[in-house]
Amino acid sequence: MTLADSRIDRYPTRTPSPQAMLDRLDPTVWGEPESGALESLASFESDGYAIIDELLTTAEVADFSAEIDRLASDPELRLDERVIVEKKSNRVRSIFEVHRISPMVADLVHDPRVIELARHVLGSDVYIHQSRVNYMPGFEGTGFYWHSDFETWHAEDGMPAPRAVSLSIALTDNYPFNGSLMLMPGSHRTFVPCQGATPTDYYRESLQEQWIGVPSHEHITEMAEKCGIAQFTGARGSALLFDSNIMHGSASNITPFPRSNIFLVFNSVENELVAPYSAPASRPTYIAAREFDPVR
Amino acid sequence: MTLADSRIDRYPTRTPSPQAMLDRLDPTVWGEPESGALESLASFESDGYAIIDELLTTAEVADFSAEIDRLASDPELRLDERVIVEKKSNRVRSIFEVHRISPMVADLVHDPRVIELARHVLGSDVYIHQSRVNYMPGFEGTGFYWHSDFETWHAEDGMPAPRAVSLSIALTDNYPFNGSLMLMPGSHRTFVPCQGATPTDYYRESLQEQWIGVPSHEHITEMAEKCGIAQFTGARGSALLFDSNIMHGSASNITPFPRSNIFLVFNSVENELVAPYSAPASRPTYIAAREFDPVR
Numbered sequence: 001m002t003l004a005d006s007r008i009d010r011y012p013t014r015t016p017s018p019q020a021m022l023d024r025l026d027p028t029v030w031g032e033p034e035s036g037a038l039e040s041l042a043s044f045e046s047d048g049y050a051i052i053d054e055l056l057t058t059a060e061v062a063d064f065s066a067e068i069d070r071l072a073s074d075p076e077l078r079l080d081e082r083v084i085v086e087k088k089s090n091r092v093r094s095i096f097e098v099h100r101i102s103p104m105v106a107d108l109v110h111d112p113r114v115i116e117l118a119r120h121v122l123g124s125d126v127y128i129h130q131s132r133v134n135y136m137p138g139f140e141g142t143g144f145y146w147h148s149d150f151e152t153w154h155a156e157d158g159m160p161a162p163r164a165v166s167l168s169i170a171l172t173d174n175y176p177f178n179g180s181l182m183l184m185p186g187s188h189r190t191f192v193p194c195q196g197a198t199p200t201d202y203y204r205e206s207l208q209e210q211w212i213g214v215p216s217h218e219h220i221t222e223m224a225e226k227c228g229i230a231q232f233t234g235a236r237g238s239a240l241l242f243d244s245n246i247m248h249g250s251a252s253n254i255t256p257f258p259r260s261n262i263f264l265v266f267n268s269v270e271n272e273l274v275a276p277y278s279a280p281a282s283r284p285t286y287i288a289a290r291e292f293d294p295v296r
Numbered sequence: 297m298t299l300a301d302s303r304i305d306r307y308p309t310r311t312p313s314p315q316a317m318l319d320r321l322d323p324t325v326w327g328e329p330e331s332g333a334l335e336s337l338a339s340f341e342s343d344g345y346a347i348i349d350e351l352l353t354t355a356e357v358a359d360f361s362a363e364i365d366r367l368a369s370d371p372e373l374r375l376d377e378r379v380i381v382e383k384k385s386n387r388v389r390s391i392f393e394v395h396r397i398s399p400m401v402a403d404l405v406h407d408p409r410v411i412e413l414a415r416h417v418l419g420s421d422v423y424i425h426q427s428r429v430n431y432m433p434g435f436e437g438t439g440f441y442w443h444s445d446f447e448t449w450h451a452e453d454g455m456p457a458p459r460a461v462s463l464s465i466a467l468t469d470n471y472p473f474n475g476s477l478m479l480m481p482g483s484h485r486t487f488v489p490c491q492g493a494t495p496t497d498y499y500r501e502s503l504q505e506q507w508i509g510v511p512s513h514e515h516i517t518e519m520a521e522k523c524g525i526a527q528f529t530g531a532r533g534s535a536l537l538f539d540s541n542i543m544h545g546s547a548s549n550i551t552p553f554p555r556s557n558i559f560l561v562f563n564s565v566e567n568e569l570v571a572p573y574s575a576p577a578s579r580p581t582y583i584a585a586r587e588f589d590p591v592r
Contacts (some may be wrong), residue, residue: 004411064449138513138517138518139513143547143548145550145551146550175525176472176473176527176545177472177478177525177527179547182473182550182551206581210353217434217552220435220552221434223551224551224552224553225552229471229473229551231472231473241489250550251439251473251475251548251549251550251551252439252548253442253547253549254439254442254478254546254547255478255520255525256516256520256521257520
């Protein structure tokens with residue numbers, strides 16, 4: 001396989017005028033078939049995601065839940081820039097780079113149940129591009145509009161190709177009605193460019209609400225009609241592995257049932273970040289790592 | 297059956313301080329069993345709702361969709377106070393008293409498939425307490441927080457008892473993810489009082505967003521743990537019949553799939569409105585009818 005020249009922007013986005021959608025220029029599953037296909041990933045290439053039931057045992061879910069509760073209530077950690085606190089409620093919403101904050105999460109990254117999924121899909125050694133825990137409260141979970149993570153990582157972080165994969169491990173039950181992730185199956189095969197230049201330090205706001213890097217209603221309608229919409233529902237302990245370029249989003253959560261998850265993004269060591277393709281400066285390294293040492 | 301004295305407020309709400317939840321003091325299904333049970337209503341008494349598949353044929357759905365599109369694009373009708381227009385988008389969101397505006401909807405009210413459901417549940421002649429069409433756009437459907445309709449109709453309209461039933465007829469497909477109604481099965485057996493006095497002319501705002509007549513997080517959590525949450529999903533043409541006191545709400549809709557429905561509220565002629573129990577004045581009659589002539 002010949003690697004593309006990362007100096008060439010093969011996925012232009014954040015342009016002044018609307019652009020047409022592009023066919024994906026890269027594979028989805030980079031691992032060679034003979035490297036041993038994982039049964040749980042049978043539909044990953046066509047759908048762009050796979051659900052892994054019971055990735056964690058009940059006991060592990062309890063342990064990780066206790067750990068993330070501990071992190072959220074640590075008064076010293078609240079002063080850390082990697083901890084995102086919702087102003088209105090003063091509640092912790094996310095903790096970034098959590099694999100460097102919590103030894104338990106650090107161990108999880110190395111767990112063969114986790115790392116082998118990423119290695120198989122990306123066909124190489126991998127490193128952590130981003131990690132976080134998300135705390136979505138009941139009643140007031142605000143949801144997130146449709147987007148491709150790769151669109152952001154390419155534009156704002158300088159990720160050359162969609163050779164990254166995310167693992168969302170549910171620590172609470174996902175129902176269809178408590179703001180669970182919605183995905184458009186197969187949408188990872190299309191790159192949906194967004195209009196508008198990225199403002200300076202945009203990440204400070206975009207973690208709360210995004211208005212740049214947002215696909216047009218026309219593109220979302222076309223994609224939804226072509227792909228349909230699926231939802232990641234399932235018991236705590238299950239996990240969703242999804243391609244970096246899949247179109248996804250979530251509705252609000254007015255139920256009393258909160259949602260928490262551990263979110264790990266693996267990037268291929270052959271897909272190291274360069275300068276951002278469409279942003280004035282790189283985001284902080286706790287949002288987009290710039291050390292590319294493989295997870296061993 | 298002895299009717300309760302409507303001068304006594306048996307369901308106090310909008311009180312200055314929080315009140316405990318009350319057991320329902322009235323039956324759910326008022327019709328005598330020998331009057332012929334409707335198969336589709338088997339679970340109505342225990343759940344407080346029933347889904348009627350294919351209440352309308354495909355051809356009827358198409359006809360009603362054309363009719364409500366016609367209403368929404370009628371420039372003269374836009375000046376009518378019964379037509380609620382969303383300020384931001386200038387789009388029609390609801391049309392009240394639609395059975396007096398559209399002859400097609402007027403006919404639907406008399407249709408035996410519709411009226412017999414209401415007569416059976418309420419065990420008497422019935423009249424239309426409220427009718428409307430709702431137009432929920434894709435992408436920006438805002439959802440509605442948990443509430444009991446009866447709580448509002450009792451407090452603001454002077455409806456003595458929860459002897460009313462609503463029929464929501466879907467004109468678009470209801471998915472789990474496009475803001476479809478969520479209900480708490482069995483919650484109709486509990487009256488959840490709300491705290492806070494009703495402001496004058498509150499209906500002008502409460503049709504957009506409600507902050508009075510809103511149950512507490514504690515009550516909603518207790519009800520959700522006891523009852524669980526169900527969703528009304530199904531193809532266009534299906535309908536949801538639900539008790540006036542059932543706890544229900546909806547999440548936002550970020551999908552491109554809009555939702556439209558015809559919403560008919562039937563009240564028993566033995567449950568005529570009196571003065572509001574907890575509001576300074578009655579709401580307009582296009583929101584809460586004060587002519588009690590039975591539908592024949």
